[in-house]
Amino acid sequence: MNPSGRAVPLLTRCVVCGAKNLRDVEVLSAALIQTWELAPAEVDYVNAQQGRHCADCRSTLRCMALAKAILRFYGSVGNFDEFAKSFTAQRLRVLEINEAGGVSAYLARFPGRILAPFPRVDMQDLPYPNASSYHGTAADGEGYLVQTEFGADAWRWPLAAGFSELRVTTVESPAAHAWTAIP
Numbered sequence: 001m002n003p004s005g006r007a008v009p010l011l012t013r014c015v016v017c018g019a020k021n022l023r024d025v026e027v028l029s030a031a032l033i034q035t036w037e038l039a040p041a042e043v044d045y046v047n048a049q050q051g052r053h054c055a056d057c058r059s060t061l062r063c064m065a066l067a068k069a070i071l072r073f074y075g076s077v078g079n080f081d082e083f084a085k086s087f088t089a090q091r092l093r094v095l096e097i098n099e100a101g102g103v104s105a106y107l108a109r110f111p112g113r114i115l116a117p118f119p120r121v122d123m124q125d126l127p128y129p130n131a132s133s134y135h136g137t138a139a140d141g142e143g144y145l146v147q148t149e150f151g152a153d154a155w156r157w158p159l160a161a162g163f164s165e166l167r168v169t170t171v172e173s174p175a176a177h178a179w180t181a182i183p
């Protein structure tokens with residue numbers, strides 16, 4: 001199968017706030033497309049990734065992929081706005097490293113959310129006490145301190161840390177993906 005083929009349907013409503021108010025902005029100029037020698041399929045997904053957004057809450061597709069991954073992990077139906085009001089969300093501990101676009105306003109409703117914006121917070125030297133930014137727990141030695149900015153080899157790190165599953169959640173692939181590490 002051609003990986004550039006459209007296997008994932010286009011969104012009809014925002015995953016974050018639920019609005020049916022998605023808009024497109026073309027972020028690539030003709031000159032840039034020519035300079036970068038982009039194929040039509042590449043132009044489409046870069047424009048979708050960077051330019052498709054919800055006019056109501058300003059979430060981009062990347063924000064929606066993040067929201068969808070969290071919703072799936074907790075088995076939540078509905079949108080992220082609804083999830084943010086749930087008992088589950090109110091009990092979560094969340095470390096948000098740099099504001100997560102349109103999702104950030106909803107994460108701010110979580111009592112257990114810590115925002116760590118660059119450059120005020122150095123990811124290599126997080127100012128939070130141990131066990132406040134762990135996958136797992138620090139107390140029993142099973143936890144894994146979050147201290148690496150992930151790159152193209154990101155998939156290796158959660159598995160090396162002891163997670164047994166890595167889930168890729170997408171909206172309009174290949175425009176926007178989010179990964180969920182599962183114990």
Ligand SMILES: [Zn+2]
Nearest residue numbers: 014017054057
């Ligand atoms: Zn929205």
